[in-house]
Amino acid sequence: MPVAWKAWAFFKRDLITDLSYKLSFAFQVVDILVGIGSFYFLARILGKAAFRGYEPFPFILVGMAVNGYMSTSLVCFAQAIRGNQPLGTLKMVLVTPTSPIAFVLFSSLYPFVRAALDAVFYLLAGTMFGLSLARVNLLAVLLIFLLSVAAFSSIGILSATFTLVFKRGDPFLWLFGGLSWLLGGVFYPLEVLPRFLQHAGQLLPITHALVGMRAALLRNASILELLPQIGVLGLFALVGLPLSLLAFHLGVRWARITGTLSHF
């Protein structure tokens, strides 16, 4: 039970902090609506053929939603470290009987819930611009969402480790965040890229998350149909999560040896 209470403590802490910035909520809603509106009008001038059989607007909208929660997964772990270091609260958490891994994982709970709600808001707001959600396989959507969050999180935890040890200049965020925009197929299908870049795009988890999520959300694809994407995302998570948690554990040990836990 203490584990559940601890998870709740982190979630509540972040929820209360977030709610205390009332204006930021309103601005975020406006920001999403403006973004969706821009892409709606952009999509109107694009042809249908280049989007793997999808309408351009739903294609881009799902891309934005997935990219949104991928960004959260990449940054929230490092932010947990960076946000607590200047406050001095990182040290105060680590002197309690709460493991550093629990700290970093529980600190991601609220950002993930927010990111999921943002993604849902993207889609619901999209219906105002003509997006149809009549052919959704909800189970497949949830499965792809959970697996992709797990896969992205392994990179996010590596990013947090880097932040703990080297403080700034995180290559994981740059590598995966930047390349996902270029090679992941967020705004355009991979087919428009040169062949070698298409192959490089296959190494990114977002590529598979996007293919799976679009199929599950827009054309009611079955779990069986999505097995290749489920398999790749599962593999990313299965290999990446234990490795990143091990790296984080070693990073904390490193900071305890060098006395740099609170350095930033």
Added chain:
Amino acid sequence: MRDLFPLSHSRRPGSDAGKRREFQRSMSKVAIAIQKLTKTFSVGKILQTLQKNPPKKGGTEVLKGISLEVFQGEALGLLGPNGAGKTTLLEILSTLLLPSGGEATICGYDVVREAGQVRKVVSYCPSASENFYPRLTGMRNMEFFALLNNLSPREARRKIQTVLDLVELEGGSDVPFQLYSEGMKHRLALARALLTDPELLLLDEPTRSLDPVLQGEIRKFLRERVVAKLGKTVLLVTHSLLEAEQVCDRLAILHRGQMVRIGTPDEIKKACGGEDLTEAFERAVGATSCQ
């Protein structure tokens, strides 16, 4: 529970009360045992490999094989000039830092091998009065740290009320921490340190940057409530010799990573000479050596 000792010199060794405490100490258990503890801050191997010309020497030796025993129910003052290694020692005992060599146990638990157990019996109160979430109220901050200390929400609420009453902060608990005065922040930090009813309190300059009246109140609180009434073991880092004398049973003087003197204030004055503790302290850490 222990007897309440008035804040006077009657409890010092040499007096009857002092002799009684001396006897009690010799009969009591060891709360902190430190053996030849060392800590060296070096440029780590990761960074060394990235550097063109890695340093040949091993870095800065902050603790140079110190040994110390603190007894249960005792308040020990850790004194020393800036950079002596006081905070480093506290951070090792609170498991935030890993030592480079030697051993340290708290209530029988090794600070490296049994860090999880150590965290259950120790509370650390760092020198900065921040260390809380600024937009959360004092109560919400306390709830957060209570749950992280394995308390259930119901137990947490009960204990929070008790410790807030103890530090006389119950009125301000619904105010965001960022609106707290310096005094309230210090009280809240002390309340958090007492939340889990720890065996041992590690306090790093708990009265720093407070006005003299509040300093006096906190010292009295530490001496009369925390040590005398609640029977806690306290390791207190301070730059105030007055505070050390008022709160602590014994003092340990750390200088350049070495323990140069341990004893009661009277013993230190006797060993180092000088009119008062200030002079004795100056002699202990200065060119003039103690006997």
